[in-house]
Structure formats: C-alpha cells, structure tokens
Amino acid sequence: MASRNAFFQLLFIFFLCYRIQILEVAGVNSSSASCIKMEREALLKFKEYLIDPFDRLSSWVGKDCCNWAGVACDNHTGNVYELDLGTIYNCSWTQGSSTSPYWYCKLGGTLNPSLLNLTYLKYLDLSENNFLGISIPSFLGSLKKLEYLNLRWSNFSGMVPPHLGNLSNLIYLDLNNEFAYPNYLWVSDLNWLFCLSSMKYLGLRDVNLSKVTTNWLEAVNMLPSLLQLAMSSCELSSLLQTFPFVNFTSLVALDLSYNRFNSPVPQWLFNISTLKALKIRDTYATGPIPKVLSGNLCKLRMLDMSFNSIEGLLPKSIGNLSRLEVIDLSFNMMSGFIPGSMGQLRELFKHGLYGNSNFQGAITETHLQNLTKLLFLSISSVNKSLAFSLRQDWIPPFSLYEIAIRDCQVGPDFPAWLRTQKRIMEIALSNVDIFGNIPNWIWTLSPYMFWLDISHNQLRGKLVDSIRLPFSIAAWIDLGFNNLEGSVPLWLNVTNLSLRNNLFYGPIPSNIGHEMSELQNLDLSRNHLNDSIPPSINNIRDLRFLDLSSNYLSGTIPKQWNGLKNLMTVDLSKNNLSGSILGSLCSLRILYWLKLSGNNLSGELSTFLGHCNVLFELDLRENGFSGTIPQAILADPEYIYLLNLRANKLTGTIPEQICNLENLHILDLAHNNLSGPIPPCLGGLIRLKYLRNNFIPSRPTTKEVIFCEHTELVIKGRKTEYTKIILLVNTIDLSGNSLVGEILDEITNLSALGSLNLSWNQLTGKIPENIGSLQRLEALDLSHNHLSGPLPPSISSMTLLNHLNLSYNNLSGQIPSSHQLQTIVDPSIYEGNPRLCGPPLLNNCSTSTNGNGVSKGKVDEDESSQTLWIYISAALGFVVGFWAVFGTLVVKKSVRHAYFKYLDEISDKTAMQIAVNVARFKRKMGVESIQTQL
Known part of the structure; x- marks a missing residue:
C-alpha cells in the first residue's frame, strides 16, 4: 500500500503542476469574456447524449457556459479550454441522499462529436465515469490542441483508436482501465505513439497489449519527454534483455507490474539514472538482483519487485541507495544473509522482505540502527532460519505503524523493544517461538492498534474476560494455534476474533450476541467447547463468518437466523449436533459456504435446501440425511463449486441437473444408496473439462485474512484438509453406491480432473479406451466392480497417475507397461483379477498377449x-x-446275397489273376536259368 501511495504521489504532483501551468496560460474565469455561442451549443449537445443520474450538470443552464460546472474558459477570448467531468473531483456528497452509492454519481451514455466545435480545448477529463463498455470515439483524435486527455476508469472497451496519435500536443494520456471487467480495452500496435513526442505521462494500466509483442518498448522509446509510464496488467509477455539505445532519459516513474515476462530483470532498467520509482511487481521475473545498485539509481525512492521469483543474495550495494524510501522484495526466493548495509537507508519508511523462504542468519541492531523514518517493517523466513538477535535493553530509533514478523526466531519472550512503539497500528508476530503468558502491556500498547496476530506460538494461560480493549477502532485479533485455555472472552469492541486450535472449554457465553454485537468474523473452531449454540448469535447483525467446527457442541441448530443478513459462511462441522435443519438457515440471501459435516443431523435435504441457491460450497458429509438429492440446490448453475454429500443415506439416481453446474469441480456423493447409471452428461462439466491456465489463486499478503477456507476431502484413500489450494482441487467420488451400467466414454472429456473414484459399485463393461485422455489424473480407483476386458493401452500415457486401484473386477490380459505404471509397484491394486498377467503380478504372461488380451499359454x-x-x-x-x-x-437279404456273390466273383477273378501271374513268372525264371547255364 505504501509503495502504491508513493507512486500516486508522484502522479498527483505532476497533475497539480500541469493544472497550474494551464491556469497561468489561460487566466481565471472572468465576466469580461463571455461564453461563445457555438461552444455553448456544442456543450449542450454533448450533455444531451449523457446520462446524469445524480444531476451533476444541473448548472448547465443560461448563456454563460464559462460558469458551468466542469467548464473553464480563457479570460481573454472566452474560448472553452477545459472540460473536467471526472467523477472524483466533481461528485458532491452533500447533494441528494447520503446513502447514494458511488456508482450513482457517475456519468454515462455516449460521447457526441459536438465536442469538435470546442476548437481551443486543451484539457478533457472524463475519468471515473461509467460508459458501459462503449468504444473510445475516434473523433477525439481530431481535437488538435488537446494537451490533457484522461479517460481513466470510465468503463470503455474495444480497440483504442490509433487516431489519438494525431494529438501532437498531447502531454498527458491516461487510459487506465482498471475495474472495467468484463469490458476491456486493447491495442493492436503502438505505432501511433511515434507522433506524441511531447508526451510526459502515459497510463495504459489494464489495457490489453498482448498483440503488440516487443513493439511496445520500441514505441515507448520514441517518447523522449516521458516522465511517467504506467503499463501494469497489460498482458505483456516479453521484456528485452538488451536495449542499447534508451531514449526516454527523463523517465521518473516506471510501472510494469502484473505482466508475465518470465525472464530475468534486464540490467538496462537499472541504468535509467532519472528513475525515482520502479515497480515490477508480480511479473514472473527471475534471476538475481544486480550486485551493483548504486550510481545510476542514486535518485531512486521506491523499488517494488515483490511477488516474483527473484533469487540469490540481497546485494550489499543496496545500502548505497541513500534516497530509498520504499523497498518491497516480498514473496520472492531470495536467500542468504540480509546485509547490514540496510541500516544505512536513513530515508526508508517501508521495509518489505516478507515471504522469502531462504533468508538466514540474524537481524541485529546494525540492520535497524539508522532507520529513523521507518514506519512499516515486514520480514519472514522458512523453518525459522532467520533470528532477531536484539538486546533486551535496545531502544529502536523508529516509531512503527506496522510490524509483521512471521516464521522467524524472536522468542522465547515478547520483544521488549516493542513496548516503545506507541503509535503502532498493526502487530503480527506469528510462529516466532514466543512462550508463556500474554503480557498485559500488549493490550494497552497503543490507542491506534486495531490488528493483533500472535498466532502459532506457545502461548498459555487464560484471557481477561469482559473488558473493553483500549483500541480506538474495532480490532482484529488472532490468537489461534496456541495453548490458551479457559472460557471464551467477551471483548466489546472486537470485530474479528480467532481463537482457533486452542484449549478453551465450557459453553459459548449465552450473551455473546449482546456483548460482542460488533463481531464480523468469529472463529472458535478446534477447541473443547460444549453445550449448545447460544441463540443470541442471531443478534450479531453484521456477522459474516462463523466457524464453530471441531468442538463438542450438542443439541440442535438454532432456529433463528433471520437477523444475520450479512452472514456468508457457517461452519458447524465435527460436533455432536442432532435433529434437522430448519429452512431459516437457507433463507440468508448471501450464504455462500455451508458446512455441517460430521454431526448426527437427519431429515430429508429437500425440506430445508429449497432456498439455498447461491451456495459456493455445500458440505453435509457424514450425517444421516435421507431422501433424494434435491434439485433446488442445482437450480442456479452459476455458483456452487463444491458439493459434498458423502456418507449419508441418500437414495435415488444422480440428477442430470448436476451437469449444469458450470463451476463445479469437487463432487463427492460416495457411500450413499444411490442407484442407476452414471449420467453421461457428467463429461460436460465445464470446470473439469477445460484446463484454466489463466487461473491464478490469490496470493497471501503480510496481513493474511485470519479466517481462511478449509475443507476436508477423501482423496487417494485418505482424509486431507485443503486450505488455500482448494480452488485447484478437481475430484469426482461416486464410490460405495449401487451404480450400474458402463463407464461411458464421455467421462474421458474431463481433461482437468485430478481424482476419479468409482469403486464399490456394480459397474460393468470395459474401461474406456480413451481413459488416457485424463492427463491431469493423479488418482484412479475403479476397484470392486464388474469391469471386464483388457486394460486399455492409453492408461500408460497418464503421466501424473500415482494412485491406482483396479482390484476385484474381471479384467484380463497383460498389464500395459509404461514408465508411469512401473512406478506403481503394489500388486494388490490388481488382485481379484485372475486373468490379468504381467508385472507387478507374479502371474507373468508366457510371451506377449494376443490382440484380445489372452495369453499364449x-x-x-x-x-x-x-x-x-x-x-x-x-x-x-x-x-x-x-x-x-x-x-x-444284416438286415437286407437280397443285398446280402448280391454283396457276397459280388465278393465271390471278385475272389475268383483275383485267384485266377494270381495263378496266371505266377505261371508267367515261373516260365520266365526257367528261360533265364537255361541262358545262364549256356
């Protein structure tokens, strides 16, 4: 926040100087020069096409347009030179209702080209209005004398007209398009900047420049007078590593944050000697910080390189940046010792090294001794490799507003020097090895304090009950993950209280709803609280988050919830609650998270879930709910992303309406009595069908929200609690039911699915041939069904698969061999399939299998x-x-006589033929014998 403020301070100074310059040239409005008729008519025509719900332009009546709101004229010629209709400066909150929303004050409609008749217009400000996604009109490029054009945050969309390049006198151009979703501006190229040689400020924040590629840097380099360049969140993907001819040698402030460069920070950025502010926050930057930072950056006041992958050591030369006021290197991968030269930065007021995993060594007085202007100090490490080694009698030279030290060695005692910080507003000393009781002085340290986080330590003892803390404003207090005990305290001016994971016991005070009526967030989970939930909770009108899970609460859920109009989260899981759930709980209009798992609740879901149609997450697992899955919770497909009804007594089929839930990515209906086939439409679940590469989970800040999302899921056969990464978990579990039919090919369309469990059903048929299409699948359990046939070869292409169970089916053939399947060597995942063979089974196939999956044996x-x-x-x-x-x-006599007569004839002929042949042989032999004798 401090770095952002410093950047905008530079912008405000530039804007103020420009306004003074304009006024000096034009003079002030005077009755001596009246409004020109043609320009007055042009303004009225322009107003005619605007939507003005707050009646901001009510003064636009009469003939003297020079006195109209937002209009300024030259006091000599009467020409309109300025039209300032920006919301931030012209929306008077003294008008109308005090409850009028900010958006109600904004202008809308269209921009009429009658503005072209204001031929001397130099200054046009339409910022912070709401033009509902219309395009920036190209006629603005014909306002030849225009020097200042501000369209910031006015909800324009479409292509930025290149006609703006005709404004050769333009000094200030602000097209920042934040807060305009789903509308956005985009640029195909920036060649039109070449003609704007007088440009001093260029703001393109949140303008899509993805089509520009590296041309953006060449175009900006043609602006020699440029002082400030804001190009954050522009979808830029490249940053030249070498850029020998830097032409913008007057540049004072450069903001390239929230792009995706995926490259080291180039050296030439650190050679721009005029820079006072450099922001390259969250750009996926890599590599080290240059060892030499002095010399060229002698004017640098703000350096923000947070939320990147910067690695290596923090250079000692950092101490040479003598004018540095803000340094934010949080959430990187920096390592090593923090140089003592940091203590030489006398102008430093924000010190941000939080979230670097490999810092080590010690912080001593040398690191802090000269930081007399320090207001914000944040630092952390991993595994407590960084220690604060400060003397007990050390008195710091600074007076902090905020301190955030996490995952370092600070204890065993509370740091004594902290008692000198009388202006402190926020204290975070989480997981810093502090032992013992909480000292009394911490509660009266500063009347300005509103944030206290001393969670994840070894604190013990009881808390003071029923007091009004001396904080000037309502406080956030996080004492979670300690060994505190006793009853739940009643602190009157606390809005956010977390006592999670301690040893508190007894009932929740029955008057908590009266004594702590300002509560917004209450987390008493994972303690030893008993008795019933007090009905007085219904009196906490602004309560938004309620977590009473993992206690020993009993009785029924309170009947009255209608007083909690702002309640968004209810977590009563893992208690001993019984009875049914009344519909009043679902009557809350913005109830997004409802978790009642692990209780003894019963009844039909349809009786109370009829109004729960805006839920993001519904977790009712491990109860005794009966009946069918109600279609009411499936009526609005826009919201719900987690549906967990595991281990109940639900019957009927899986309703096809479940397929309309476009954001559903966690579905657990396991261990019920569901029947029928798996709906083929499950293969069309959008969130599981398409990989969302553009999805980036929110990153933690130094002030992490103490009330975090946590959900317990059964994946890979074990229960796991998921917190910050819950939005990255994609799973379907339908196990332990009576589902029949085949596993249809449609299920293989879910390319983003991470876990699929269909075990313990009555499924038949083959495993889908395209099962390998589930490239993100890590866990697959199809055991205890009636599946048959060979294992599809595509299963070997699932490179992320690390948990597989196909046991107790009728599968046959050789187990496909692949590098991934060879890493899963447990033969039990195939047992119960006697016709399977091949490693890791002992039943090796004699050779290869034939095409039908049957061995040669x-x-x-x-x-x-x-x-x-x-x-x-x-x-x-x-x-x-x-x-x-x-x-x-035997049977036919005539046949028998004929047959034997035939045999006799054959016999006689055969005997005669033999006798003739014998006689011939003898005669021949006798002749041969006589010849021999002769």
Missing part, C-alpha cells in the same frame, strides 16, 4: 483341446460308416 491349451476333438470325430466317423454298410447286410 491359454491359446496352446485351446489348440490341444481342438486336436483331441479331431481324433474323436474321426473315430465316430469310422463307427458310423462301418455300421452303415454292415447293418445293411
């Missing part, structure tokens, strides 16, 4: 059976043929 067995049947068939054929002939001879 099985094929040989089948071939042997076929040979046996051939022999049997031949024998049967012989028997049948023999009896066909022999049976006929």
